[in-house]
Amino acid sequence: MDRLRWFGRSDTLFVFLAILLPLFFSIANSAFNVTTIPFNQGYLPLFGDGNLVRSPDGKGVRLLLDRFTGSGFISSKLYKHGFFSANIKLPSDYTAGICVAFYTSNGDVFEKSHDELDFEFLGNLQGKPWRFQTNLYGNGSTNRGREERYRLWFDPTKEFHRYSILWTAKNIIFYIDEVPIREVVRNDAMGGDYPSKPMSLYATLWDASNWATSGGKYKVNYKYAPFVAEFKDLVLEGCPTDPIQQVSDAGVCVEKEVNLNSQDYAMVTPERRLAMRKFRQKFMYYSYCYDTLRYPVLPPECVINPLEKRRFKDTGRLKFGGSHRRQSRRRSRTPVASNSEFDSNM
Numbered sequence: 001m002d003r004l005r006w007f008g009r010s011d012t013l014f015v016f017l018a019i020l021l022p023l024f025f026s027i028a029n030s031a032f033n034v035t036t037i038p039f040n041q042g043y044l045p046l047f048g049d050g051n052l053v054r055s056p057d058g059k060g061v062r063l064l065l066d067r068f069t070g071s072g073f074i075s076s077k078l079y080k081h082g083f084f085s086a087n088i089k090l091p092s093d094y095t096a097g098i099c100v101a102f103y104t105s106n107g108d109v110f111e112k113s114h115d116e117l118d119f120e121f122l123g124n125l126q127g128k129p130w131r132f133q134t135n136l137y138g139n140g141s142t143n144r145g146r147e148e149r150y151r152l153w154f155d156p157t158k159e160f161h162r163y164s165i166l167w168t169a170k171n172i173i174f175y176i177d178e179v180p181i182r183e184v185v186r187n188d189a190m191g192g193d194y195p196s197k198p199m200s201l202y203a204t205l206w207d208a209s210n211w212a213t214s215g216g217k218y219k220v221n222y223k224y225a226p227f228v229a230e231f232k233d234l235v236l237e238g239c240p241t242d243p244i245q246q247v248s249d250a251g252v253c254v255e256k257e258v259n260l261n262s263q264d265y266a267m268v269t270p271e272r273r274l275a276m277r278k279f280r281q282k283f284m285y286y287s288y289c290y291d292t293l294r295y296p297v298l299p300p301e302c303v304i305n306p307l308e309k310r311r312f313k314d315t316g317r318l319k320f321g322g323s324h325r326r327q328s329r330r331r332s333r334t335p336v337a338s339n340s341e342f343d344s345n346m
Contacts, residue, residue: 037236039054044076047204050071062231065091070207081169082239085233086231086233095123097207099206099212101202101203102203110140146184150283152283153279161176178265180276181279197243285318
């Protein structure tokens with residue numbers, strides 16, 4: 001029952017168990033129909049080669065972090081739109097100060113105008129739940145971070161769960177298992193802030209002691225090293241495209257785009273939309289769309305839910321149930337391309 005106490009008072013927990021979990025489980029058990037590829041067919045080591053361990057069947061990898069280096073991998077091609085997915089199991093025990101990132105970016109090609117879509121998992125003290133955030137940047141809009149932060153309804157260290165990013169010309173959806181947790185719908189007012197250039201997929205495990213846990217209060221403790229994040233059942237769906245000229249077989253790309261938009265994971269059914277709303281009501285504890293101190297003018301992609309808005313302060317944080325202190329985040333752009341100012345504005 002210890003983990004159940006994460007979710008609050010017993011009456012809230014009862015409602016959660018009676019209504020929310022069956023919905024999540026029913027959706028999560030109806031897995032997407034995806035085609036996985038072996039690691040060597042789609043990915044290359046990015047850094048810390050000695051800490052990247054391929055599985056015996058070639059279908060997955062382990063990323064390790066020790067006192068000498070973290071590790072990471074990158075897709076061997078860049079893609080114009082796509083579905084990027086992996087089954088991931090996060091490090092267990094004491095994980096304060098570490099960051100596991102699963103994201104798309106073109107920061108190595110477009111240094112000052114890069115695009116990015118992030119899952120970032122933030123370590124914690126032993127016995128405390130993992131938290132994570134999603135983010136997106138378009139055309140180098142790092143001074144306009146679009147962070148949301150959440151808790152999970154399960155322990156991500158016990159077994160694998162599928163984390164996915166769908167990126168199309170019309171929308172972006174972040175999934176956990178088959179539950180959509182966030183959707184950003186493109187509109188003309190976003191302009192270049194909507195990611196539009198070809199991106200690679202990245203996965204990294206690294207020391208983020210200066211910001212990841214309680215604003216850097218709790219550092220990586222290498223007594224618990226090596227920290228291990230596991231990735232398997234990797235999915236890369238999209239059209240490989242030259243990042244500079246953005247030249248590819250036009251016919252093939254049109255066909256792939258049509259196929260991408262016709263897949264099950266591109267359909268936000270009423271059942272999935274309800275699951276997304278329930279997730280956000282229960283587990284989202286920060287949203288930039290409700291942070292009127294940072295954004296007195298509402299960002300154009302934000303769709304305000306009046307019921308959701310009442311739960312948040314003008315800082316974008318929960319009025320009740322929030323457990324995080326003000327944080328200060330400064331981070332290097334290596335190895336992760338993101339340069340969020342989330343915590344420095346809290």
